[in-house]
Every structure is written in C-alpha cells, then in structure tokens.
Amino acid sequence: AQSVTQLGSHVSVSEGALVLLRCNYSSSVPPYLFWYVQYPNQGLQLLLKYTSAATLVKGINGFEAEFKKSETSFHLTKPSAHMSDAAEYFCAVSSSRGYNKLIFGAGTRLAVHP
C-alpha cells in the first residue's frame, strides 16, 4: 500500500523568503513522486515529478524537490517566494510497477505575505 503525509496544512511565508513544504511517503515498491499545485477555482497543475532518475528534481516556477529514500521524503522548496505562489500544494505517489493511479496527500495551503 502507498500513502503520503504532508506536514503542515497551512504554511505562511514572507515574499522573498524560502518556501519549504514537507512530504513523506510510504511505499512497498519503488515510488514515483509528484508535486501538484492548485490555484483557486482551478484544476491541478504538475510542478515536478520524480521517476527514479536524478534525485534532485527541478520543476516549473523555480520549484525543486529532492528525493531522499533513507528519509522517505520528497520535500518541495523554492528559494524566494513570490506572491503568485500562494496556492494549495499536493504531494502524490504512484507505483513504478503497473497502474499509475495517484495517491494524494491532504495538501498544504501556502500563503505569501508582503
């Protein structure tokens, strides 16, 4: 079975500050891992994905994430927050073997204040 835990349902940062959103996963098989962003009243957009290539993954809008097998983590970071980054962020896992339904975490709402 697979699961995802996102630590912190709400994170608030100042504009220009580091963004760190935490994600831990559980998987009995090698996982594929993803971060999606959801802006208000919109669908989900893929930020980045880990599919067993490089452990440091760069995504869109300046985000990156590092896969750490020993810590079963896939935390999302951005060096400098922008007001436009305010949204809800979802970490998700799927199996690298067979069907690729996504198992999502509960989400983290990021607020960016001036």
Added chain:
Amino acid sequence: DSGVTQTPKHLITATGQRVTLRCSPRSGDLSVYWYQQSLDQGLQFLIQYYNGEERAKGNILERFSAQQFPDLHSELNLSSLELGDSALYFCASSVDGGTNYNEQFFGPGTRLTVL
C-alpha cells in the same frame, strides 16, 4: 489550459437524483482517471479507464459508475445522490495505461452540490 475538458462546470441537484459528468481527454491520450476532492476526504482516486476498458478501481461507491466511449471521452454517473457526495470531481488523462509512468493532465473539475 491542460487540454482536458469537463462539463458542466457547476451542478446543483437534490438528494436522490442522478447526474452525469463528462470528460474529454487531451488529444492522443488513451487513459482517463476520475478523482473526487472533498473537504473531509481530500483528493481520492475513483476509477481509471484505458482505451475503453476499466483498468483500475479506487474508492468508488457502488452508486457511482463510469464508462469510456469509442471516441475516448468518459462519463461519470452518480446516482441516488446524498449530501456527502457534494465535492469537486476531477478528470485527468494520460497517454498510456500506466505500465510506464506518464504525466496526468487534470481538467478544471465539476463542482457538484447536492441539496
């Protein structure tokens, strides 16, 4: 714009009724996935179709059913609706059926309100 379209955007109905949500995948994508997003359950996988065949099933209630048509569009049918079925229903599509990972592209969702 992901290229995945969903209709209608909003749906308001009464308990006990039946509704149909429609999804058109991106051009060339063979797989369609349905997800439910609610405040208490979060984002949950419901069901996947690949090229017209059911491929995987998640936490989908027996009152719910889906199908994928020869033109690859999909419909999610929800019947005997209850208040707890109020949620945002997303459709996603990908190129293949999951034997190798392909990115899932999400539609804008259908917001269902059951009164």
